[in-house]
Amino acid sequence: MKIRDIIHKKYLKQRDMKKIPYGIADYKDVIEKNYYFVDKTRFIEKLENLNERYLIFLRPRRFGKSLFISMLHYYYDKNYKDDFKRLYGDSYIGKHPTKEVNSYLIMRFNFSGIDVNDVEESFRSYLLNVLNSCIKKYSLDVEKKDNPIILLDNIFTYLQEQKLELMILIDEYDNFANKLLLREKTEYLGLVSEKTASFKQLFTVLKTATDMENSPLKRIFITGVTPMTMFDVTSGFNIGSNISLDSDLNDMVGFNEEEVDEILEYYKLDIDKNMLREWYNNYNFSEDSEQRVFNSDMILYFINKYQKTNKPPKEMIDINVRSDYLKLRNIVYTNKKLNGNFETLQTLIAGDTVSVPNLVQDFSALHLEKTNNFKSLMFYLGLVTIHSSELKLKLKIPNETVKRIDIDFLKDTLQLEKVFKLNTDKIEEYLAEFALEGSLNIFQYLADMIKENTGIRDYIYKEQSVKSMYMAYLSLSPYYIIKSELELNKGFVDILIKPFNPYVKYVGLLEFKYIKLSDKADKVTVKKLKEEAITQLNRYEKDTLVTEHTDRGLGVKKVVLIFHGWEILICEEIAPC
Numbered sequence: 001m002k003i004r005d006i007i008h009k010k011y012l013k014q015r016d017m018k019k020i021p022y023g024i025a026d027y028k029d030v031i032e033k034n035y036y037f038v039d040k041t042r043f044i045e046k047l048e049n050l051n052e053r054y055l056i057f058l059r060p061r062r063f064g065k066s067l068f069i070s071m072l073h074y075y076y077d078k079n080y081k082d083d084f085k086r087l088y089g090d091s092y093i094g095k096h097p098t099k100e101v102n103s104y105l106i107m108r109f110n111f112s113g114i115d116v117n118d119v120e121e122s123f124r125s126y127l128l129n130v131l132n133s134c135i136k137k138y139s140l141d142v143e144k145k146d147n148p149i150i151l152l153d154n155i156f157t158y159l160q161e162q163k164l165e166l167m168i169l170i171d172e173y174d175n176f177a178n179k180l181l182l183r184e185k186t187e188y189l190g191l192v193s194e195k196t197a198s199f200k201q202l203f204t205v206l207k208t209a210t211d212m213e214n215s216p217l218k219r220i221f222i223t224g225v226t227p228m229t230m231f232d233v234t235s236g237f238n239i240g241s242n243i244s245l246d247s248d249l250n251d252m253v254g255f256n257e258e259e260v261d262e263i264l265e266y267y268k269l270d271i272d273k274n275m276l277r278e279w280y281n282n283y284n285f286s287e288d289s290e291q292r293v294f295n296s297d298m299i300l301y302f303i304n305k306y307q308k309t310n311k312p313p314k315e316m317i318d319i320n321v322r323s324d325y326l327k328l329r330n331i332v333y334t335n336k337k338l339n340g341n342f343e344t345l346q347t348l349i350a351g352d353t354v355s356v357p358n359l360v361q362d363f364s365a366l367h368l369e370k371t372n373n374f375k376s377l378m379f380y381l382g383l384v385t386i387h388s389s390e391l392k393l394k395l396k397i398p399n400e401t402v403k404r405i406d407i408d409f410l411k412d413t414l415q416l417e418k419v420f421k422l423n424t425d426k427i428e429e430y431l432a433e434f435a436l437e438g439s440l441n442i443f444q445y446l447a448d449m450i451k452e453n454t455g456i457r458d459y460i461y462k463e464q465s466v467k468s469m470y471m472a473y474l475s476l477s478p479y480y481i482i483k484s485e486l487e488l489n490k491g492f493v494d495i496l497i498k499p500f501n502p503y504v505k506y507v508g509l510l511e512f513k514y515i516k517l518s519d520k521a522d523k524v525t526v527k528k529l530k531e532e533a534i535t536q537l538n539r540y541e542k543d544t545l546v547t548e549h550t551d552r553g554l555g556v557k558k559v560v561l562i563f564h565g566w567e568i569l570i571c572e573e574i575a576p577c
Helices: 003-016 027-032 042-048 065-076 078-088 119-137 148-162 175-183 185-193 198-211 228-233 257-266 273-280 296-309 319-323 328-332 341-349 371-381 400-417 424-437 441-452 454-459 463-474 523-541 544-550
Strands: 054-058 105-110 166-171 217-224 354-356 385-389 393-396 480-488 491-499 506-515 555-564 567-574
Touching (some): 027 078, 065 078, 065 105, 065 217, 105 119, 119 148, 119 175, 119 198, 148 198, 175 185, 175 228, 185 228, 198 217, 198 228, 217 228, 257 273, 273 296, 273 400, 341 354, 341 371, 341 400, 341 463, 354 371, 371 393, 400 463, 441 555, 463 491, 480 544, 491 523, 491 544, 523 544, 523 555, 523 567, 544 555
Parallel strands (some): 054 217, 506 555
Antiparallel strands (some): 354 393, 480 491, 555 567
């Protein structure tokens, strides 16, 4: 075969290959425009078989919820009955259709586009557009009104009289409410509590419709991120059952291991699966499940970038994911002071778990100062996930992407409080010196800054506090992945500085020892702690996660750091074994 023919054959194969559905949220587009589709249609059958008909499903942002709602729309909409085979023929549900397929009028909302600068007018206008479109689409004999709440009530009355059945789909129900909350609590309070607010009135009408005899409203499916807004707007009386923690639905959105394997195989991508796990995996949304889920948006982002260059992207975190969490610092900063939630954040960044008796499923956004509410909020946001379930649930940061977002969260909070100022250019310079020369300047500099910034002292009172500061600022390095409390050779290293750039020459192991300010730091105590640290570091050095780098010629830097309160006593390298 001629080279020209080989190239042409390769071109035809690439042309026929399905496109990556990164950022695509319309199911019909996915099918008709030749995008790769991860078949989640089996969950339609599971949802339909539940006893409950009014459902609320919560997941972090950018997890595939909008595409799932779109899939439900085309499946249940009676106007798409003739398109069923074309849209679903090759899927699980296409081979196993349910009784209710294409049997409803669909009223579909997406609240992500509501203008937070003029909520009431924007929301009313949006409702009217959706309702009028519904009237036109299904040729309903309902008189148009300027008030969307009255119009919706009239639609329900008409459907009941005509014995027509309706399904309502609401995507991102709390999107603009969360934006208001993080910007100004008084605006949020008005949205969810004022009887004249259209947002509150909408859910009042929906609640009334679910209680109607012979109600035309047969099904509701609502997606969002947290339960807070629903609790606040309905005064604790939810209009549906929260199925978010159901183990059978753990991977209803997001990708499981098998689905990721199938994607990599389809595109013939030789990608280190462990790298994908480290950055994008380990979400678990049910204490009764051991299954771990990948963030689908992050996986598609990575593959989309990888296909263009045949190598991992320089920026492993999608900028859209980072932007979702920009204003979260406000929930650890109240009355111009860091609140108790800051300690939880420090503990997590230091690599430890935090415990809750149970995930709180109904709590007000106005009570986030309660520790269990804050921890539960972090779970719903995807900033922590279920690590294990014993007497209490243990929550932990799921992956490198979220850890770096949490670290940005901590740094932004410290900047807001103006308690910790340092020179980031100098940090980057010292990190490069460590990578290429093995210099310890970065560790001493951070210790000096902790001592010099007197405002930070109130927050340095245990080993995790110190570790969280080091984790936060060492993570500014693009050359390394910073791991904490990682199991190495039957122990748990305080910090592993793991190479991520092929040009670095050193791997780092840090062991911290902490003496409370109220305790004496005499020579005997310090010597004993140093000896313990040396023994631990020598053991960690022999683990395969370290030797895989040293066997390739990298040096290892083992560093003992002993603090007495906020003051560094020892910052020393110990010799290799």
